[in-house]
Amino acid sequence: MNYNFRKATLNELPEIWNIIQGAIQRRKEDGSNQWQDGYPNPEVLQNDIDKEAAFVLTENNTIVGYCAVLINDEPEYANIEGKWLTNADFVVFHRVAIAETHLGKGLAKKIFKYIEDFAIKNKIYSIKADTNFDNLAMISIFEKIGYTFCGEVYFRGRPRKAFEKTLISIK
Numbered sequence: 001m002n003y004n005f006r007k008a009t010l011n012e013l014p015e016i017w018n019i020i021q022g023a024i025q026r027r028k029e030d031g032s033n034q035w036q037d038g039y040p041n042p043e044v045l046q047n048d049i050d051k052e053a054a055f056v057l058t059e060n061n062t063i064v065g066y067c068a069v070l071i072n073d074e075p076e077y078a079n080i081e082g083k084w085l086t087n088a089d090f091v092v093f094h095r096v097a098i099a100e101t102h103l104g105k106g107l108a109k110k111i112f113k114y115i116e117d118f119a120i121k122n123k124i125y126s127i128k129a130d131t132n133f134d135n136l137a138m139i140s141i142f143e144k145i146g147y148t149f150c151g152e153v154y155f156r157g158r159p160r161k162a163f164e165k166t167l168i169s170i171k
Contacts, residue, residue, distance in 0.1 A: 001059050005114035008054035008066070009047070015063045016056065027135070034132035037156065040095050049097070052166035057098075057111050064102040065111050068094045069118060077128060077162070082151015085164045090126040091119040096138070108141055114142060123166050125167040130160040 008016060023033045048054035048068040057065030074092045077084070093115055098107045119127055130153050131138040139161065142149075147163040154160070 003110060004058045004061075005111065005118075006050055006053055006058070008049055008056045010049050012056060012063060013042065013045060013049065014055055016045055016054070016066050019066050019099045020045065020095065026100075027132075030134070032132060032134045033158070034135055038041040038154065044095070054112075055111075057107060057114070058107065059102065064099045065097065065107050067096040067111055067115075069115055070094075071122060071124065074128070076153050076155060080151045080153050081159075082162065084126075084128065084150050084162075085148055085166055086126045088126055089124045090128045090164075091115060091122070091124050092128045094129075098124045108138075109145060112141070112145055120167060127167070128162065129164075129167045130162045131154070133159065133161055148151075 024040075027034045028036055037152055045054065045066075051070070053068045053070045053071050053073075055067055056063045070092050072089055072092075077090075079093070093112075096108055096111060115127060119125065127147075128150075129142070129147070131142070142163045142165075145165070147165045150161045150162045150164050153162045
C-alpha cells in the first residue's frame with residue numbers, strides 16, 4: 001500500500017466529514033459521550049482546512065484517515081490539572097478518525113508517526129494530545145507508542161485525559 005499524509009483541501013471536506021461521522025457513530029455505539037454534542041461538525045473541519053491544520057492519510061490516493069495538527073495552538077492545555085513533561089513548543093493533534101473500511105489496520109499509529117515526523121521537521125520535540133476518559137482504544141495506542149499521562153484538561157466543561165510524548169531525551 002502507498003500511504004501519504006498531507007494537508008487536506010476544501011473539496012475533500014465531504015469525504016472527511018463522512019469519516020468523522022463514522023467515528024461519531026462508533027463512539028456512540030461504544031456508549032461514550034465523546035463527540036455526541038454536535039462537535040466536531042463540518043464548520044470545525046472547514047476551520048481546520050482554512051487554518052491549514054487539516055491533514056488526511058491517503059492509501060493509494062483514497063482518504064482513509066483525518067486529523068488536525070497544530071503548533072502551540074491549544075489554550076486549554078495551559079490549565080492542565082497535572083503537569084506536562086515539557087513547557088517548550090509543542091505539536092498538538094485533534095479529531096483523529098479512521099475510515100470505517102480501514103479500521104484495525106494500525107492506521108492511527110501510522111498517523112501518529114507522520115505527526116512525529118512533522119514535529120521533528122519543524123524542530124519541535126513535544127507532542128501533546130487528549131482524549132475522552134472512556135476512549136480506551138486511543139488510550140491504549142498512546143501507551144503503546146510512548147505517550148505519558150500528564151493529567152486532565154477540560155473541553156466544553158468535560159474532563160479529558162492529557163498525554164505528552166517527547167521526541168528527544170529531556171536533560
